Amino acid sequence: MAFVLQMLELGKLRSPIHSLDPRAKLLWWICLIIVPILVTNPFILLAFTIWIWIMAVLAKISYKMYRFLIITYPVMVGFIVLTWPFFYPATEDQFYFFRFGILHWSLEGTIYALAMGMRIVLALTACTFFVMTTDLMGLASAVGEFMQNKLRISYMYPLMVISSFKFLPELSGDYITITDSFRSRACDIDAGSIVQRFRKTIPVAIPLIDSMLRRAMRISIALELKAFDVDIKDRTFYEKYVFTWKDVLFVLTGVLAILFSILAIVLGIAKVEMYL
Amino acid sequence: MSVDDIVLKTEELYYRYPTRSDYALINVNLDIRKGEFVAIIGQNGSGKTTLIKHFNGLLKPTRGRVIVDGKDTRGLPTSELARSVGYVFQNPDHQIFAETVKDEIDFGPKNLGFPPERIEQARQRVLAEMGLQGLEEEMPFQLSRGQRQRLAVASVLAMEPVILIVDEPTTGQDWRESISLMELIYQLNKKGHTCVVTTHNMNLVSLFARRVIVMWRSEVYLDGTTQEVFAQVDQILRAGIKPPEVYELARRLLPDVRLDRPIIPEDLAELLVKEREKIHR
Numbered sequence: 001m002a003f004v005l006q007m008l009e010l011g012k013l014r015s016p017i018h019s020l021d022p023r024a025k026l027l028w029w030i031c032l033i034i035v036p037i038l039v040t041n042p043f044i045l046l047a048f049t050i051w052i053w054i055m056a057v058l059a060k061i062s063y064k065m066y067r068f069l070i071i072t073y074p075v076m077v078g079f080i081v082l083t084w085p086f087f088y089p090a091t092e093d094q095f096y097f098f099r100f101g102i103l104h105w106s107l108e109g110t111i112y113a114l115a116m117g118m119r120i121v122l123a124l125t126a127c128t129f130f131v132m133t134t135d136l137m138g139l140a141s142a143v144g145e146f147m148q149n150k151l152r153i154s155y156m157y158p159l160m161v162i163s164s165f166k167f168l169p170e171l172s173g174d175y176i177t178i179t180d181s182f183r184s185r186a187c188d189i190d191a192g193s194i195v196q197r198f199r200k201t202i203p204v205a206i207p208l209i210d211s212m213l214r215r216a217m218r219i220s221i222a223l224e225l226k227a228f229d230v231d232i233k234d235r236t237f238y239e240k241y242v243f244t245w246k247d248v249l250f251v252l253t254g255v256l257a258i259l260f261s262i263l264a265i266v267l268g269i270a271k272v273e274m275y276l
Numbered sequence: 277m278s279v280d281d282i283v284l285k286t287e288e289l290y291y292r293y294p295t296r297s298d299y300a301l302i303n304v305n306l307d308i309r310k311g312e313f314v315a316i317i318g319q320n321g322s323g324k325t326t327l328i329k330h331f332n333g334l335l336k337p338t339r340g341r342v343i344v345d346g347k348d349t350r351g352l353p354t355s356e357l358a359r360s361v362g363y364v365f366q367n368p369d370h371q372i373f374a375e376t377v378k379d380e381i382d383f384g385p386k387n388l389g390f391p392p393e394r395i396e397q398a399r400q401r402v403l404a405e406m407g408l409q410g411l412e413e414e415m416p417f418q419l420s421r422g423q424r425q426r427l428a429v430a431s432v433l434a435m436e437p438v439i440l441i442v443d444e445p446t447t448g449q450d451w452r453e454s455i456s457l458m459e460l461i462y463q464l465n466k467k468g469h470t471c472v473v474t475t476h477n478m479n480l481v482s483l484f485a486r487r488v489i490v491m492w493r494s495e496v497y498l499d500g501t502t503q504e505v506f507a508q509v510d511q512i513l514r515a516g517i518k519p520p521e522v523y524e525l526a527r528r529l530l531p532d533v534r535l536d537r538p539i540i541p542e543d544l545a546e547l548l549v550k551e552r553e554k555i556h557r
Contacts, residue, residue, distance in 0.1 A: 174370070180334050181371035183354035184363040186387035186435065191355070203383075206373035210417070214369075 007068070008165065010061055011135040016246075017059035022139035023146065024247035025130055031254030032126035036119035038261040040272040042111075045118040048257060052125045061132045068128060076124055077117040084116055085109030108276045115272035136165050142241040148234075155235055159228075163219065174211045178204055283360075283439055283470050284308040284331060288340035291326055299338070300326045302494045308439075308472065313465045315481040315502075316474045318491030319516035324474045327491065328441050331472065332361040345438055359388060362437030366444040368421075368428035377403075377419070377427060378412040384435040395434075402430040406460060422453035426460065439470045446477055458484050482506060482520045483540060490515050503539065 011018070017025075035048055056062040088109030090099070095107040144158030179189050182204060189200050264270035285308070291301040301323050308314055316324050329335040330342045333349040333356075342349045345360040365371055374380040381402060385395045403409050406426040411419065416427055425445065433440070442461060446454035454477065462484050465471045475481060481488060481502065488505040490498035492515040498505050505512065506523040513519075522541050530547055539547075 177365065177367075178370050180329075180354075181363075181365045183334065184332055184358055184361075184365070185371070185384035185431065186355045186358040187383070188353055188355040191353075203373040207370050210369055210372075 007131055008136060008168075010064060010132040011138075013060060013133075015058065015060045015133070017055065017133045017250075018135075020250050021241050021243055021247040022134050022142045023241065024243065024250050025134045026139060026143070027251045028254035029126055029130040031251075031258050033123055035257050035261050036122045038258070039264060039270045040115045040119065041264065041270055041274070042115045042118040042272060044261070044264055044270065045115070045122045049118070049122050049125050052122075052129050056129060056132075059129070059133045061129075065128055065132055069125060072124060072128075073121060077120050080120060081110075081113045081117045084113030088112055111275055112272055137162055138239070138241075140165070141237060141239060145237045145241060167215065167219075170215070171208075171212065175204075175208060178207050178211070181207075281309040281311075282307045282343075283310050283345055284472075285343040286327075286330065286340065287343070289327075289330065289337050289342060290339035291330065291335060292338045293326075299494055301330075304340075304496055306489065306496065306499070308470060310438075310470055311465070311468055312470055312487055313462065313485050314470075314472045314487045314489060315485035316472065316489045316491060317476070317478070317481060317517055318497075322491040322515075323494045324491050325443060328363070328443060328472060328474060331439065331441055332363045333357040334363070355387070358384070358435060358437070360438050362432035362435055362440045364429050364432050364440070364442045364445065366447055368424040369417075371428055371431070372416045372424060375415060376412065377408060377414050377416055380416050380427060381431045381434045384431055388435055398434040398436060402433045405433065405464065406430040407456075422449055422457065425449065425453075425457060429457070429460070433464070437469075439472065440464060441472045443474050444476070445473060446475060446480060454480060455483075478506075478518065478520045482522065490517065492516070 032048070032052070036045060039045060053062070053066070056065045085105045086103065086109075088104075088106065090104045090106070094109070097105045097107070097110075099105075140158045140162040144155050144162075147153040147158060148155050182189060182200075187200060187203070189204060190197065192200070261270060268274070284306070286304050286306045289301055289304040290299055292299045304323075304327060316327065318324050326335065330337060330349065331344060333342075333344075333352055333354040336350055344357060347357070347360070349357060372380060374383060378399065381399045382395050385398055390398065399412075403412065406429060408423065408426060408430060411423070416424060419427060429440075429442065429445075440461070445457050445461065449457065458473075458480050461471050461473065473485065485502050488498070488500065488502050489496055490505060490512060497515050498508060498511060503523075506519045507527065509519055509524055509527055522539055522544050526539060526544050526547070529544075530551060
């Protein structure tokens with residue numbers, strides 16, 4: 001929990017990337033998520049990943065991002081790379097490291113697994129970069145403003161997102177206090193088998209839910225006291241978000257990544273199958 | 277009092293939260309003896325709660341050690357230390373979960389493996405002590421705040437701890453409820469429980485505590501009997517605490533009188549009468 005909060009805090013840093021409109025970064029992120037859907041060539045995917053790593057330097061988050069990714073890559077990708085070769089269709093023309101009944105592991109299967117892993121790597125890198133360079137409150141506010149003013153959708157929905165982030169530390173604090181109070185009554189939440197531990201979460205969940213409901217009630221009353229009305233369609237926003245040429249340029253880099261992927265498809269170099 | 281009477285001891289205790297660079301506790305050395313009623317006071321963020329969380333192992337020292345009932349807390353989980361130390365949290369709603377008052381009280385003793393007869397006896401005893409008789413089958417969330425606070429204390433007392441730690445017991449309660457709860461803790465103290473209470477209510481401290489520990493900037497700033505600590509008005513103000521008015525009045529009206537026990541307004545009036553008689557004589 002603390003780690004997630006630290007990651008969210010990074011979104012408030014100051015850098016050329018952080019100063020961009022959060023909506024521009026959202027669009028860029030969407031583009032970078034589309035790329036691994038279109039492309040499976042691991043070298044192209046690796047090139048895009050390296051590009052984001054370099055941008056992390058510009059965003060002054062390189063050390064923290066690399067440290068996070070070095071831990072996360074093996075966890076997220078390791079399972080895919082280790083299991084995929086077993087499910088890769090076995091044909092006679094492959095080079096097998098071993099083949100025993102339905103169990104098999106071939107060079108081709110391994111290459112394919114690595115390509116699938118690279119898709120996850122790129123998506124994960126783009127997500128991490130986006131989270132570490134974007135103030136999610138700012139994003140929710142900017143999206144909320146856009147939804148209200150352009151789409152005439154109530155600000156209540158973005159506010160729900162903002163609130164869920166804003167009260168995450170308090171929820172975390174409540175959880176720690178509640179588990180502490182149970183430990184103090186000789187109930188060690190972390191001890192015992194998985195079943196036992198699951199059973200122990202029930203008494204913890206009740207005061208936690210109670211506390212959340214009470215907090216939600218207090219917040220809703222506080223909002224009403226400050227004249228918040230979910231039906232109002234013309235509320236103003238403290239911070240104005242305007243798309244500048246820098247934002248357009250940044251989004252364009254994402255669009256270019258998609259165009260390059262499409263070009264790779266046209267040239268027949270987008271798929272991993274070319275190496276198999 | 278002998279060394280054997282010490283039930284809680286901290287030795288060169290330092291603590292730093294993992295996410296912070298500065299120390300939350302600095303070189304805390306305390307001896308708390310059996311049967312003492314200790315109030316730990318201090319500004320918000322002075323280290324009170326951090327200190328008492330060491331007493332039942334919720335926090336483990338970064339440096340130094342804490343000895344509870346002869347056991348070093350570093351090697352024991354909180355669930356084991358709960359046999360010796362009862363810890364009542366500030367907000368009773370953070371620990372209440374059961375459908376009935378009875379189940380809530382029985383939760384701790386069951387975790388400690390008490391036999392059914394002992395659980396029954398403990399429940400009846402704490403219900404009587406906390407004035408909750410007749411509410412055994414009630415739903416805890418439907419009780420008043422004061423009753424829920426007493427239930428929280430009862431559910432901890434049912435585990436028969438040697439030391440009772442109560443964090444901010446009177447927060448959110450009116451004066452009558454606060455006095456009533458502190459009176460209950462005082463009665464427990466008279467029966468032999470060692471009680472450690474943190475609070476911001478100085479009037480309650482002066483009424484009930486016999487020893488006061490003032491925390492300031494992560495250190496023990498003052499430690500002494502209630503009258504000794506509250507008599508040091510300048511120092512205590514420096515620590516961001518306003519002593520009860522009765523002490524300030526006593527200091528100004530009777531600067532030469534040495535207080536030998538905690539005072540309440542009635543005591544001050546009595547002292548003033550005596551002083552007046554002395555002058556007239």
